[in-house]
Amino acid sequence: MQRVTVSPREGSELWQAWRRFRCNRLALVGAVFIILLCLIAIFADVVAPYGYTQIFRGMRGVGPSWEHPLGFDHLGRDLLSRVIFGTRVAIIVGLSASLLTALIGVIIGAIAGYCGGWVDGVLSRITDTVMAFPLFVLLVLLSAMLGPSLPNTIMIISLTGWTRIARVVRAEVLSLKEQDFIIAAHALGGRSSWIIWRHIMPNVLAPVIVLTSLGVGTMIILEATLSFFGLGIPAPAPSWGGILAHGRPFILMFPHISIAPGVMIVLIVLAFNFFGDGLRDALDPRLKKA
Amino acid sequence: MLAYSVQRLLHGLVIILLVCVATFMVLRLVPACPIEFLTGGEDARIGREVIAAIHARWGLDRPWHEQFLVWLNNMLRGNWGESIVRMGVPVRHMVVEAAQVTATLTGISIAIAVLIAIPSGIIGGARRNSFFDYLLTFGATLGIAIPNFWFALMAIAIFALTLRWLPPFGIRSWEGFILPVLVLATNEMAIFARVMRGSILEVLGQDYIRTAHAKGLAETAVVVRHAARNALLSVVTVIGFRIAFILSGTIAVEVIFAIPGIGRLFMDSIFRLDYQVVQTIVLIMVVLVVVVNLITDLIYAYIDPRIRVA
Numbered sequence: 001m002q003r004v005t006v007s008p009r010e011g012s013e014l015w016q017a018w019r020r021f022r023c024n025r026l027a028l029v030g031a032v033f034i035i036l037l038c039l040i041a042i043f044a045d046v047v048a049p050y051g052y053t054q055i056f057r058g059m060r061g062v063g064p065s066w067e068h069p070l071g072f073d074h075l076g077r078d079l080l081s082r083v084i085f086g087t088r089v090a091i092i093v094g095l096s097a098s099l100l101t102a103l104i105g106v107i108i109g110a111i112a113g114y115c116g117g118w119v120d121g122v123l124s125r126i127t128d129t130v131m132a133f134p135l136f137v138l139l140v141l142l143s144a145m146l147g148p149s150l151p152n153t154i155m156i157i158s159l160t161g162w163t164r165i166a167r168v169v170r171a172e173v174l175s176l177k178e179q180d181f182i183i184a185a186h187a188l189g190g191r192s193s194w195i196i197w198r199h200i201m202p203n204v205l206a207p208v209i210v211l212t213s214l215g216v217g218t219m220i221i222l223e224a225t226l227s228f229f230g231l232g233i234p235a236p237a238p239s240w241g242g243i244l245a246h247g248r249p250f251i252l253m254f255p256h257i258s259i260a261p262g263v264m265i266v267l268i269v270l271a272f273n274f275f276g277d278g279l280r281d282a283l284d285p286r287l288k289k290a
Numbered sequence: 291m292l293a294y295s296v297q298r299l300l301h302g303l304v305i306i307l308l309v310c311v312a313t314f315m316v317l318r319l320v321p322a323c324p325i326e327f328l329t330g331g332e333d334a335r336i337g338r339e340v341i342a343a344i345h346a347r348w349g350l351d352r353p354w355h356e357q358f359l360v361w362l363n364n365m366l367r368g369n370w371g372e373s374i375v376r377m378g379v380p381v382r383h384m385v386v387e388a389a390q391v392t393a394t395l396t397g398i399s400i401a402i403a404v405l406i407a408i409p410s411g412i413i414g415g416a417r418r419n420s421f422f423d424y425l426l427t428f429g430a431t432l433g434i435a436i437p438n439f440w441f442a443l444m445a446i447a448i449f450a451l452t453l454r455w456l457p458p459f460g461i462r463s464w465e466g467f468i469l470p471v472l473v474l475a476t477n478e479m480a481i482f483a484r485v486m487r488g489s490i491l492e493v494l495g496q497d498y499i500r501t502a503h504a505k506g507l508a509e510t511a512v513v514v515r516h517a518a519r520n521a522l523l524s525v526v527t528v529i530g531f532r533i534a535f536i537l538s539g540t541i542a543v544e545v546i547f548a549i550p551g552i553g554r555l556f557m558d559s560i561f562r563l564d565y566q567v568v569q570t571i572v573l574i575m576v577v578l579v580v581v582v583n584l585i586t587d588l589i590y591a592y593i594d595p596r597i598r599v600a
Contacts, residue, residue: 125308
């Protein structure tokens with residue numbers, strides 16, 4: 001029994017999920033906005049009017065004009081171009097941290113649930129320990145240890161974010177492994193790794209996809225916050241959080257620097273949240289309670 | 291119930307210990323040393339012997355496990371140690387002073403958030419799909435999506451710069467508290483209102499509510515006396531966890547508004563690798579989380595006996 005088929009035919013589960021998703025207008029708007037931002041991120045070099053390190057002499061902190069709709073930053077760089085290149089950082093971190101989070105969560109959750117016993121005990125205590133840290137405190141500690149860079153930021157955010165997925169997967173696997181079709185697979189002589197991959201994974205896929213898509217927004221906020229404190233993406237790379245950090249000392253002189261990156265963060269987080277809500281209602285309505 | 295309580299308590303202690311070990315290890319793995327911040331690092335004109343003596347003074351020349359055990363032993367005896375970077379100021383003094391500021395700030399914020407969010411969540415859930423409900427859902431969704439460090443910057447730009455109503459930084463007068471409380475309370479309000487609304491919706495769908503309606507009770511009486519009471523439990527849990535995890539939210543606010551609370555002390559200490567201070571703050575936070583966790587677990591187990599057995 002497989003829940004997800006490759007080609008969406010009329011009446012297949014994937015097709016039904018798409019029909020449910022289509023009805024949710026906010027989720028559709030979110031999806032379109034996400035696709036748009038992905039395109040901007042991929043083609044940032046073409047879309048951005050100037051380079052993100054190009055400095056215009058004598059234009060420090062100058063406000064918006066027709067040629068430079070968002071004005072200049074504290075060094076005289078075109079803010080629109082920097083915000084556009086910042087999309088790239090946000091999308092890369094958001095998506096890759098979410099995928100890595102899902103991967104870690106699924107592996108740990110599946111092993112804990114499937115093996116049980118002391119393995120489960122150890123993995124569950126580790127999960128509890130990571131959950132007991134105030135999230136941002138753990139992020140700051142890890143980032144101080146590893147130093148700020150793009151790959152490190154992705155790794156740090158993933159290392160702290162997998163716990164919810166691991167818990168959900170563990171609970172799902174625990175209930176699945178008692179069911180008849182798994183016992184039958186064992187009786188037929190299937191190896192554990194094969195049973196997990198072929199029979200258990202397809203059945204935990206839906207909640208994992210939903211939780212992952214709902215988490216992208218949080219990942220983007222975390223990246224922005226880390227960069228804001230100088231612990232995320234190092235300058236001169238244009239991360240939205242980094243632009244806000246540079247805007248902060250000038251908030252009383254050039255407040256326009258701090259507006260656009262924040263608006264972009266709010267919009268992208270809203271888009272991913274709406275999209276995730278839509279996916280949840282379409283794929284796995286049981287999660288709605290959580 | 292007793293066996294269950296003991297088991298949860300033991301789990302809690304294991305978690306506290308693991309968090310302490312993890313924090314200790316991560317701090318020592320940072321490729322720098324707090325003494326460098328005191329002496330000025332490589333190019334300082336301080337003799338090697340002096341630097342070695344400073345290391346010895348703080349026990350940094352001993353092996354890690356020994357350092358950790360000494361620290362743990364001292365903490366258990368109520369001796370929180372001294373700040374390395376601030377050269378001998380007692381950690382207890384620094385932390386208690388900062389904690390009072392943070393407690394005031396978050397206490398006011400959470401109280402305001404609860405007072406506004408719980409009634410609006412109840413009304414939103416009871417009058418589902420009304421104009422008020424849409425407004426509430428919209429506001430809560432936005433409140434969750436806005437990162438609070440950006441909200442803080444915008445609040446300064448609007449209320450301190452443009453309108454000139456309030457001071458942008460510092461808490462020298464009570465007016466200084468208004469903006470940070472606004473930022474923190476908005477975030478908490480969004481979360482509480484959302485949970486309250488969802489919880490009310492769930493309770494309103496149950497049979498005993500229909501019974502209450504059927505026996506002729508007024509709508510208000512059903513919602514307030516029957517639904518809200520049962521719906522509150524999940525909200526109280528969330529409030530407990532938000533208080534326990536408050537540091538995640540206040541760090542940015544305290545740094546931006548220059549408030550000398552725990553969040554800022556934590557950031558200052560980590561940037562200068564003040565081992566004792568960071569370890570103490572993390573320990574306090576984790577104890578808080580574990581205690582809240584324990585209380586909620588026990589309350590739920592008390593209410594629902596099925597949990598105890600599993």
